[in-house]
Amino acid sequence: xxxxxxxxxxxxxxxxxxxxxxxxxxxxxxxxxxxxxxxxxxxxxxxxxxxxxxxxxxxxxxxxxxxxxxxxxxxxxxxxxxxxxxxxxxxxxxxxxxxxxxxxxxxxxxxxxxxxxxxxxxxxxxxxxxxxxxxxxxxxxxxxxxxxxxxxxxxxxxxxxxxxxxxxxxxxxxxxxxxxxxxxxxxxxxxxxxxxxxxxxxxxxxxxxxxxxxxxxxxxxxxxxxxxxxxxxxxxxxxxxxxxxxxxxxxxxxxxxxxxxxxxxxxxxxxxxxxxxxxxxxxxxxxxxxxxxxxxxxxxxxxxxxxxx
Amino acid sequence: xxxxxxxxxxxxxxxxxxxxxxxxxxxxxxxxxxxxxxxxxxxxxxxxxxxxxxxxxxxxxxxxxxxxxxxxxxxxxxxxxxxxxxxxxxxxxxxxxxxxxxxxxxxxxxxxxxxxxxxxxxxxxxxxxxxxxxxxxxxxxxxxxxxxxxxxxxxxxxxxxxxxxxxxxxxxxxxxxxxxxxxxxxxxxxxxxxxxxxxxxxxxxxxxxxxxxxxxxxxxxxxxxxxxxxxxxxxxxxxxxxxxxxxxxxxxxxxxxxxxxxxxxxxxxxxxxxxxxxxxxxxxxxxxxxxxxxxxxxxxxxxxxxxxxxxxxxxxxxxxxxxxxxxxxxxxxxxxxxxxxxxxxxxxxxxxxxxxxxxxxxxxxxxxxxxxxxxxxxxxxxxxxxxxxxxxxxxxxxxxxxxxxxxxxxxx
Ligand SMILES: Nc1ncnc2c1ncn2[C@@H]1O[C@H](COP(=O)(O)OP(=O)(O)OP(=O)(O)O)[C@@H](O)[C@H]1O
Ligand SMILES: [Mg+2]
Numbered sequence: 001x002x003x004x005x006x007x008x009x010x011x012x013x014x015x016x017x018x019x020x021x022x023x024x025x026x027x028x029x030x031x032x033x034x035x036x037x038x039x040x041x042x043x044x045x046x047x048x049x050x051x052x053x054x055x056x057x058x059x060x061x062x063x064x065x066x067x068x069x070x071x072x073x074x075x076x077x078x079x080x081x082x083x084x085x086x087x088x089x090x091x092x093x094x095x096x097x098x099x100x101x102x103x104x105x106x107x108x109x110x111x112x113x114x115x116x117x118x119x120x121x122x123x124x125x126x127x128x129x130x131x132x133x134x135x136x137x138x139x140x141x142x143x144x145x146x147x148x149x150x151x152x153x154x155x156x157x158x159x160x161x162x163x164x165x166x167x168x169x170x171x172x173x174x175x176x177x178x179x180x181x182x183x184x185x186x187x188x189x190x191x192x193x194x195x196x197x198x199x200x201x202x203x204x205x206x207x208x209x210x211x212x213x214x215x216x217x218x219x220x221x222x223x224x225x226x227x228x229x230x231x232x233x234x235x236x237x238x239x240x241x242x243x244x245x246x247x248x249x250x251x252x253x254x255x256x257x258x259x260x261x262x263x264x265x266x267x268x269x270x271x272x273x274x275x276x277x278x279x280x281x282x283x284x285x286x287x288x289x290x291x292x293x294x295x296x297x298x299x300x301x302x303x304x305x306x307x308x309x
Numbered sequence: 310x311x312x313x314x315x316x317x318x319x320x321x322x323x324x325x326x327x328x329x330x331x332x333x334x335x336x337x338x339x340x341x342x343x344x345x346x347x348x349x350x351x352x353x354x355x356x357x358x359x360x361x362x363x364x365x366x367x368x369x370x371x372x373x374x375x376x377x378x379x380x381x382x383x384x385x386x387x388x389x390x391x392x393x394x395x396x397x398x399x400x401x402x403x404x405x406x407x408x409x410x411x412x413x414x415x416x417x418x419x420x421x422x423x424x425x426x427x428x429x430x431x432x433x434x435x436x437x438x439x440x441x442x443x444x445x446x447x448x449x450x451x452x453x454x455x456x457x458x459x460x461x462x463x464x465x466x467x468x469x470x471x472x473x474x475x476x477x478x479x480x481x482x483x484x485x486x487x488x489x490x491x492x493x494x495x496x497x498x499x500x501x502x503x504x505x506x507x508x509x510x511x512x513x514x515x516x517x518x519x520x521x522x523x524x525x526x527x528x529x530x531x532x533x534x535x536x537x538x539x540x541x542x543x544x545x546x547x548x549x550x551x552x553x554x555x556x557x558x559x560x561x562x563x564x565x566x567x568x569x570x571x572x573x574x575x576x577x578x579x580x581x582x583x584x585x586x587x588x589x590x591x592x593x594x595x596x597x598x599x600x601x602x603x604x605x606x607x608x609x610x611x612x613x614x615x616x617x618x619x620x621x622x623x624x625x626x627x628x629x630x631x632x633x634x635x636x637x638x639x640x641x642x643x644x645x646x647x648x649x650x651x652x653x654x655x656x657x658x659x660x661x662x663x664x665x666x667x668x669x670x671x672x673x674x675x676x677x678x679x680x681x682x683x684x685x686x687x688x689x690x691x692x693x694x695x696x697x698x699x700x701x702x703x704x705x706x707x708x709x710x711x712x713x714x715x716x717x718x719x720x721x
Contacts, residue, residue, distance in 0.1 A: 048563040050720045073565040084556030086319070088326035093319065100315035101564040129326070145560070 001025060002047075002153055002184045007056035009042050009208075016042040018208035019056070024184045024201075029175065031199030032188040033295060035305070039208040040188040041081055044157045047186070048078045060153050074102065077151030077183075081158045083142050087131040091122050091141050094130070095148050102149035112148060120144045120174065136167025143174060154178055154185045160194065172198055192295040204299055211302050219298055226251070227267035228297040229274060231260045232287040243281035247273060254304040261300065264290075312566045316574025320548070321581060334540040335586050360441035360658065361408035362391045363399045370419035376412070376430075379448065388444065403433055406662020409441040410434045412449065438665060441658045443686070528656040530598060531612075531680040534590035536653040538583045538616035539673060543640055545579045546623035550633040553718065562719040569712050575624075576617060576708065583616040584609055591684075600684050608683045611693070615676025618700045621707035622672065628714040652677040672700055 002024040009017040017039040024030035034040050045051040047058045049065045049072065058065045063072035086094050095113045104112060117123040120140040130138050143159055156175065160168045175198060179185050189195055195202050196216060203213035212219055226249070237255045244252050249265035260278065264270050267290040278285060291297055300306060324331060362380055366373045380389045394402070399411045413431040415421075421428035432449060434442035552558040561571045587609045594600040600608075623640045630636035648654060650664055651673035657665040668674035679696050682688035 045720065050559060050562055070565045073563060076563065078560070078563045080556055080559060082556050084560045086323060086557060087555065089319065089322055093322055097315055097319045098560065098564070100312050101561060101566040103311070103565070105311045 001059075001061055002030065002186055003057075003059040004043075004047065005057050005059075007043065007046055007058060008054045009039075009046055009051060010054045015208050017046065017053075020203075020205070020208070020210055021056070022203055022210070022213060024186060026184055027179050027182045028200045029179050029185040029187055029198055031195040031202030032186060032205055033190065033192060033195045033202055033299070034188070034205035035190055035299075038190075038205045040190075040205060041157055042208075043205070044078070044080075044155050044186070044188065047155055048076060049073055075152040077146040077149065077154045079143050079146035079154070079156045079159045081161060083130075083138055085130045085138065085141060085145065088129050090127045090129055091117065091133075091144075092126045094141065095144060098145045099148045104149060112150070116144045116148050119177075121170065134167075136163050136170075139163050139167060139171060140174075143171060147174075147178060150181075152183060154183050156185065156187045158189055159187075160189070160191070168194075192299070196295060202295075204295070204302065206299075206303050212298060216295075219295060220293060223293040223298045223301060224263065225293065226263040226265045227290050227292055228253075228300055229262050229264050229267050229271065229288070229290040230300075231275070231278060231283075231285055232258060233278075233283055233285040234258060235260055235278070235283040236281070239281040240278065240283060243277045244274070247277060250274070253301060261304070263297075263301065313570050313574050313577070316571055317577045317581070320574060320578035323548075324545075324578070324582060330544060331582070334544060335537045335589055337537070337540060360389050360410070360438075360445065362389050362445055363394045363402060363408045363411040364391060365396045365399050365411065365413045366393055367396075367416040368414045368418040373414045373418060376414060376449075380445075388441070400433075403435065406435055406666060408435060408662075409438050409658070410445040412445070435662065438658050527598060527600075527681060527685045528658055530590075530594055531684055532652040532654070532656060532677045534587060534594070535612055535615065535651075535673060535677050535680060536648060537586050537590060538612055539619050539644060539648065539653070541582050541586055542579065542616055542620035542623050543644055545575065545582070545620055546627045546640060547633070547637060548575060549624060549627050549715070549718070550636055553721075554633065558715075558719045562716075568715055568719070572708065572712050572715060576620065579620045580613055580617055583613045583620075587612040587616070594684065604684055608680060611683050611697070612676060612680055614697060614700055614704075615672060615680070618672045618676075618704040618707070621704040621711065624711045625707050625714070628711060628718050647671050647673050650674060672703060675700065 002022075004023065005021045007017055007020040008015065020039070020043055022030060022032075032040050032043065042051065046053045047060070047065060049069050052066065058072075060072040061075040063075070065072045086097070089097075092113060095116060096109065099109045099113055114123070114126075117126050120143060122137065122140060122144070125133070125137065130141055133141065139159065139161075143156075146156075147154065154175075159175070160171050163171065172194065175185060175187060187195070187198060199216065201213070201215045202219070203210045204219075205211070212222060214222075235255065235257060237257065240255050240260060241252055244250065244255075244260075244262060247264070247270065250270070251263045253261045253263060255261075260283075262274070264274060267274075271288070271290065275285060275288065296306070364373075364377050366377070377391055377393075380386070380391045392408075394411075396413065399413075402408055403411050411433040413433070415428055415430070417426075418428050418430070420426070430449065432446060434446065549558070552561075561568060588605075590612075591600065591605045591608050595602050595605065623644070626639045626643060627636035630639050650660070650668040651671045652660075652668055653673065657668055657674065657678060660668065669678060675696055679688065679693055683693070
């Protein structure tokens with residue numbers, strides 16, 4: 001069980017996390033989707049007791065992370081965004097150390113390390129140090145280090161960053177398997193496909209604030225039925241807005257000198273009319289894309305920016 | 310407790326994964342030591358290591374000249390720089406720590422020797438130095454006895470020699486004195502069994518522990534050996550940055566394991582590595598320079614304690630810096646002067662008085678000075694205990710600061 005309430009973290013004047021609140025029950029995966037610098041890692045650092053929140057509270061299995069750090073941390077597994085491994089020690093030594101940090105010992109520890117190694121598919125490479133691993137294998141070991149003590153709550157900070165598709169699919173399976181065992185998972189990412197695939201419910205974070213939250217279906221409904229059309233070129237915003245306003249079932253989201261973005265119902269059929277209207281209003285067109293409704297379009301609709309900008 | 314052991318095992322494995330670095334830590338001091346040895350011992354240019362012996366000659370006769378001559382020949386000449394002074398200026402210079410020892414030869418020495426009456430030689434030694442004053446004392450003791458027996462055996466000849474001196478000259482030439490002194494030295498070994506009580510008494514003003522058979526390498530070896538422990542401390546102190554850089558420090562911080570235990574693991578690991586390094590050094594000392602095997606355990610324990618205090622200091626310096634490079638630089642900037650004045654490059658006996666004095670207050674200087682005693686001389690438990698307490702208290706204070714700082718360091 002994860003409960004976050006009114007979480008706020010300030011660095012001087014910069015508010016990195018601003019009033020974030022959500023919860024995730026047993027066996028649930030909660031996704032936190034946001035672009036670079038949105039405040040995802042800061043949220044996780046506050047939740048794991050690494051940073052002291054400026055305000056708000058975090059409870060892990062009912063234990064307040066600030067007031068009962070030992071009890072909360074005991075239930076918590078963290079998979080950090082940056083690899084956190086001893087590159088020169090074997091995978092087994094790495095896991096053994098982290099298991100010991102959570103109080104495991106003896107045969108219990110050894111059995112657990114072996115089963116985690118098997119679980120992440122590294123048993124045959126267990127004696128090799130991570131410096132001899134591929135990027136994907138390192139990510140898997142990084143994940144294994146976070147779950148070796150069988151935490152009740154798992155915080156994952158972009159665990160698939162820079163990983164090949166095969167390893168990524170493997171990692172997502174591992175996350176699902178954790179949730180299936182009853183672990184509450186917080187999964188941050190800036191890949192909307194991952195969030196869509198994995199999460200029971202999710203929130204979109206931008207500039208430290210949650211700008212949308214709900215189940216995937218609820219968020220999809222917020223986008224509506226309309227596709228997102230984006231045209232790049234050279235435009236006169238003053239003339240374009242009235243010209244586009246005459247098109248049926250469409251809404252201009254943003255319009256500036258070098259790009260225009262609008263939501264259009266049935267864009268595949270409407271596209272010629274849109275382009276014509278733009279040309280008639282004196283625009284020079286260079287590139288056009290349209291996307292079906294998704295979290296990405298929701299993010300664009302809410303912020304006027306692309307998720308990966 | 311389990312996490313402490315796990316931390317030590319982890320850190321040791323981590324270190325052993327890089328045996329080259331370990332070899333360098335122990336090897337570099339040995340190389341430097343060899344170079345220093347070649348530069349000072351091998352070429353005969355022992356300019357850096359000379360004890361200044363001040364002599365106040367109130368006697369001005371052959372007997373005094375004999376005494377002084379003994380310090381100016383053979384091996385002793387390489388170690389001692391004898392200078393005649395008057396009592397007042399000699400005392401001032403001793404107070405300033407300018408010399409290893411001052412010998413006051415009483416006015417009645419010659420008469421006393423010749424007429425078998427008691428006389429007192431006074432030796433003032435420099436408390437900031439340990440070994441060279443000890444040698445002075447040892448040589449004097451032998452000379453005093455020797456002079457006495459000489460007088461017993463060759464009294465007639467001596468009397469004749471003094472009487473035969475040309476008018477206006479109160480003493481024979483340098484060559485003659487050196488010659489006689491050489492004969493004294495040679496004669497001494499044969500005289501050991503003789504049972505006459507000595508007439509001349511030697512009084513040492515500052516009590517020095519008795520020196521035993523002296524080995525020149527002992528001046529250099531402890532400082533050199535401790536240098537490898539200092540390198541171990543330097544290398545291990547960088548681990549804090551490595552742990553942070555590779556994200557493992559954060560992992561510890563988010564785990565329920567206390568950072569203090571993690572830090573304790575680092576200190577214990579250092580203790581194991583340092584004990585290992587000093588064991589290697591001490592075994593070399595046993596083999597190469599005849600240090601007694603029975604002194605080895607205390608020497609290893611003592612140097613490990615000293616090494617740990619250095620580690621704690623270096624760790625704090627690392628954490629005060631804002632980058633790993635800055636930390637490394639800061640440690641180096643502090644370490645090299647400390648090595649210098651703490652007796653690792655050249656022994657305190659060869660330093661100017663003020664430098665030896667400051668060096669004695671540094672943790673490494675303190676360790677090295679006591680290590681010399683532990684390795685080869687009659688160390689005193691009281692003094693050793695006080696020094697150990699000072700090092701332990703200092704280390705504990707430093708490591709508390711490290712722990713306090715580590716908590717914010719982990720998340721920066
Ligand atoms: N120690 C710090 N001091 C000052 N500002 C910080 C600090 N750490 C993070 N920030 C700022 O806080 C904001 C949120 O950063 P955070 O790392 O949480 O973003 P993120 O969502 O994890 O981004 P990414 O997807 O790139 O990992 C950023 O503007 C960042 O510059
Ligand atoms: Mg991040």
